[in-house]
Amino acid sequence: MTTKSLGGALALTLLASTAFATAASADTLSMWVRASGTNAATNLVNLWNASHPDKIELTTIPDNQMVTKLATGVQAKDVPDLVSFDLIYMPDFMKAGFLTDLTAELKANPNYASVAKAYQDIATYDGKIYGAGFTPDVSILVWNKDLFKKAGLDPEKGPTTLGEIHEDAKKIRALGADTYGFYFSGSCPGCNIFTGSPLMVAAGSKMLPANGKDDALTGDGVKAVLEAYKAMWDEGLVPKSAQADNGQDFVSLFKSGKIGIQGAGGFVIADFKKDVPTMNFGITFLPGVKEGQTSAFVGGDVVAVPVGSKHVDLAKAFINWELTDDAQIEGLAKNNILPSRPSLADNKYFKAEPKLVTTAKALGVGYVPWVFHFNDMVNSDSSPWINMLQRAVFDGDVDGAIKEAREKMKAIAAE
Amino acid sequence: MGGVQARRRAQGWLYIAPALLFVVLVVVVPFGQLVALSLSNQSLLGGGHFVGFDNYVKIWNDSAFWRALGFTLKYTLWLTPILMGLGYALALLTVDNSPLKKATRTIAFLPVVIGLGSSSLLWIWLFDEQVGLLNKALVDLHVIDAPIVWFVTADLAFWAVSISVTWKVVGFGMVLFVAGIQSINPEILEAAVIDGAGYWSRVWRIVLPLTRRVVLLTTLISVIGSLLALDQFYIMTSGAPRGQTFTAVYWIYQNSFVAFKLGYGAALSVVLTAVIMALSALQIALSQRGKAE
Numbered sequence: 001m002t003t004k005s006l007g008g009a010l011a012l013t014l015l016a017s018t019a020f021a022t023a024a025s026a027d028t029l030s031m032w033v034r035a036s037g038t039n040a041a042t043n044l045v046n047l048w049n050a051s052h053p054d055k056i057e058l059t060t061i062p063d064n065q066m067v068t069k070l071a072t073g074v075q076a077k078d079v080p081d082l083v084s085f086d087l088i089y090m091p092d093f094m095k096a097g098f099l100t101d102l103t104a105e106l107k108a109n110p111n112y113a114s115v116a117k118a119y120q121d122i123a124t125y126d127g128k129i130y131g132a133g134f135t136p137d138v139s140i141l142v143w144n145k146d147l148f149k150k151a152g153l154d155p156e157k158g159p160t161t162l163g164e165i166h167e168d169a170k171k172i173r174a175l176g177a178d179t180y181g182f183y184f185s186g187s188c189p190g191c192n193i194f195t196g197s198p199l200m201v202a203a204g205s206k207m208l209p210a211n212g213k214d215d216a217l218t219g220d221g222v223k224a225v226l227e228a229y230k231a232m233w234d235e236g237l238v239p240k241s242a243q244a245d246n247g248q249d250f251v252s253l254f255k256s257g258k259i260g261i262q263g264a265g266g267f268v269i270a271d272f273k274k275d276v277p278t279m280n281f282g283i284t285f286l287p288g289v290k291e292g293q294t295s296a297f298v299g300g301d302v303v304a305v306p307v308g309s310k311h312v313d314l315a316k317a318f319i320n321w322e323l324t325d326d327a328q329i330e331g332l333a334k335n336n337i338l339p340s341r342p343s344l345a346d347n348k349y350f351k352a353e354p355k356l357v358t359t360a361k362a363l364g365v366g367y368v369p370w371v372f373h374f375n376d377m378v379n380s381d382s383s384p385w386i387n388m389l390q391r392a393v394f395d396g397d398v399d400g401a402i403k404e405a406r407e408k409m410k411a412i413a414a415e
Numbered sequence: 416m417g418g419v420q421a422r423r424r425a426q427g428w429l430y431i432a433p434a435l436l437f438v439v440l441v442v443v444v445p446f447g448q449l450v451a452l453s454l455s456n457q458s459l460l461g462g463g464h465f466v467g468f469d470n471y472v473k474i475w476n477d478s479a480f481w482r483a484l485g486f487t488l489k490y491t492l493w494l495t496p497i498l499m500g501l502g503y504a505l506a507l508l509t510v511d512n513s514p515l516k517k518a519t520r521t522i523a524f525l526p527v528v529i530g531l532g533s534s535s536l537l538w539i540w541l542f543d544e545q546v547g548l549l550n551k552a553l554v555d556l557h558v559i560d561a562p563i564v565w566f567v568t569a570d571l572a573f574w575a576v577s578i579s580v581t582w583k584v585v586g587f588g589m590v591l592f593v594a595g596i597q598s599i600n601p602e603i604l605e606a607a608v609i610d611g612a613g614y615w616s617r618v619w620r621i622v623l624p625l626t627r628r629v630v631l632l633t634t635l636i637s638v639i640g641s642l643l644a645l646d647q648f649y650i651m652t653s654g655a656p657r658g659q660t661f662t663a664v665y666w667i668y669q670n671s672f673v674a675f676k677l678g679y680g681a682a683l684s685v686v687l688t689a690v691i692m693a694l695s696a697l698q699i700a701l702s703q704r705g706k707a708e
Contacts, residue, residue, distance in 0.1 A: 064672075067459065067460075067672070067675070068459065068672055071459050071460050071461065074461070075461060092460055092675070093460070095460075096458075096460035096461055096462070097461075098460070187566075187653055187655040187656065188653075239544075240544065240564045240567065241543075241544040241545065241564045241567075243564065243567050243656070244564055244565070244566035244567045244572075244655065244656070246566075246652075246653040246655065248539065253545070256545070373674070373675075375673050375674060375675070376673070376674040376675075379673065380669055380673045380674060381653045381654040381655065381658070381661075381669065381673075382479065382654055382658045382661065382669060387657060387658070390655075390656060390657055391657070394656070
């Protein structure tokens with residue numbers, strides 16, 4: 001073989017190996033995301049795709065199909081490389097063995113320690129970590145500053161106790177037939193666990209039982225909140241349509257400017273800015289009975305690697321990356337979305353919008369119940385949770401409603 | 416001779432083989448799997464084992480299921496005569512092929528081609544207390560003093576869903592009835608006219624008896640559709656208030672896909688299938704008896 005042909009062969013080999021290496025490294029990962037998290041996830045995925053040779057393809061799954069699709073996918077060994085879903089399913093999915101153990105990677109990641117505690121807790125099972133916070137949301141209290149002003153209340157100071165919510169709601173209701181003091185979606189289990197349960201937790205209650213031996217709805221907070229809701233309902237401070245609202249009008253009445261106060265989620269900041277840019281509203285933590293008591297329900301999505309993922313290492317690399325300052329700030333905060341690390345609340349993008357800082361800080365004081373069967377206990381349209389709320393508020397039997405819900409929740413937890 | 420018969424029999428089996436295979440694959444096998452699933456405590460999240468008839472014992476004591484089934488039967492018994500009666504009346508009114516009647520038929524049939532989900536979403540906004548057109552019209556016409564919150568009680572929700580489904584489905588029956596009426600030999604009706612039979616006499620004594628098979632088929636389809644109602648209640652009432660508007664299928668959905676109890680959901684499905692088959696058989700038997708008489 002001549003030197004020339006040897007050189008040619010070497011060049012060819014090099015070229016081929018380079019081409020192979022490029023092809024091997026430029027993989028495409030598949031990722032499922034539930035519909036309500038798609039907007040936030042798209043920002044992060046676009047940022048990743050712009051800065052990495054391996055690309056992620058996002059597929060949106062309707063919220064109520066995610067569990068079925070993932071369960072079927074895992075059993076058929078046909079799963080995406082990454083999945084982003086409602087954090088509340090984490091305990092059920094971890095127990096069912098759907099998710100890959102990420103303990104080693106996340107413990108070695110210096111950013112993981114500053115992820116909101118609620119996310120760390122919900123993604124840990126038997127000492128192992130199976131996911132990380134991805135696109136957070138958290139519940140807060142919103143009030144209409146214009147209505148506060150008209151009612152003679154300080155528009156810059158939101159209610160800081162349950163009693164204040166009630167008193168302020170009375171004054172706002174006095175403004176006229178079409179204006180109401182308070183709102184909640186009376187037939188929406190998810191809306192009420194998100195916005196009503198933090199009031200109870202702030203007032204000292206524990207909500208859901210982790211197992212059949214654990215008690216449900218402990219403490220005085222549950223009764224205090226249900227009685228306050230009932231009183232506001234009886235006094236006509238809440239619109240009648242609230243009783244039948246299954247979540248379709250969760251914040252739409254507030255957007256119409258006819259509601260004084262209500263529990264909502266951090267998502268309203270971007271939502272209101274888009275739909276009702278002139279609305280003058282404030283945001284604060286959901287309070288308890290006494291001054292200084294606050295809580296929040298941490299919601300949103302976690303990201304995890306399903307068992308059977310074909311690109312486990314790349315998927316883990318993505319999860320490590322999404323916790324970095326750059327991804328959290330440029331992918332989330334830049335788009336008015338909360339970072340899952342509360343310590344990044346004071347970032348350059350949130351400076352112009354203090355409401356976002358308050359909301360991001362709510363992540364730090366928020367809770368999320370670590371329970372199996374959350375759907376059965378809370379989210380189902382026939383759940384003990386929604387039955388308790390409706391029986392207590394609309395039928396007026398607060399004690400009976402709590403007693404029944406405690407028994408049913410305990411029975412579900414024992415299954 | 417025997418050989419010819421055997422060959423013919425084999426040929427017959429060969430002819431029906433594709434259809435038989437199709438039925439076995441898409442009906443018999445899945446139904447067998449459903450029955451097998453109903454004898455287990457399998458979860459949507461996996462796992463589970465054989466539990467015998469435990470799920471069926473649980474159904475016996477499941478008051479929520481029986482309430483949902485009762486509600487479904489009430490809905491079916493209420494809606495079927497409305498759909499059949501209105502459908503038939505519309506068919507009688509539009510049976511001639513004049514341009515105006517053809518256009519009326521098309522308009523009445525239009526809601527049938529949109530999905531039940533879309534129609535339910537449309538109606539939920541029409542019924543809305545704040546922005547709903549229906550409340551606005553009723554208040555402006557002084558039929559009611561203040562807007563009604565339609566989904567606040569089980570009775571009002573039942574009415575609201577019935578109105579929306581009637582609008583959505585009535586055109587389906589109408590089209591089948593029109594086809595049935597148009598297939599009657601016109602000479603029979605002409606003869607009746609010559610004999611002096613009035614309009615209602617012709618409808619009662621000729622049109623109705625000669626469209627009996629179409630009426631039976633349409634009623635059967637309507638009854639089965641109502642017994643399997645889910646979308647409209649899922650979207651419009653979410654089972655509220657207090658689970659009083661759960662239908663049987665909605666309860667199966669709740670158990671299978673919300674509570675993840677696939678085994679129990681399968682057992683509920685088997686029971687519902689049996690109920691539907693029994694009611695359909697009864698309906699056909701009653702119609703046959705009426706025919707014999």
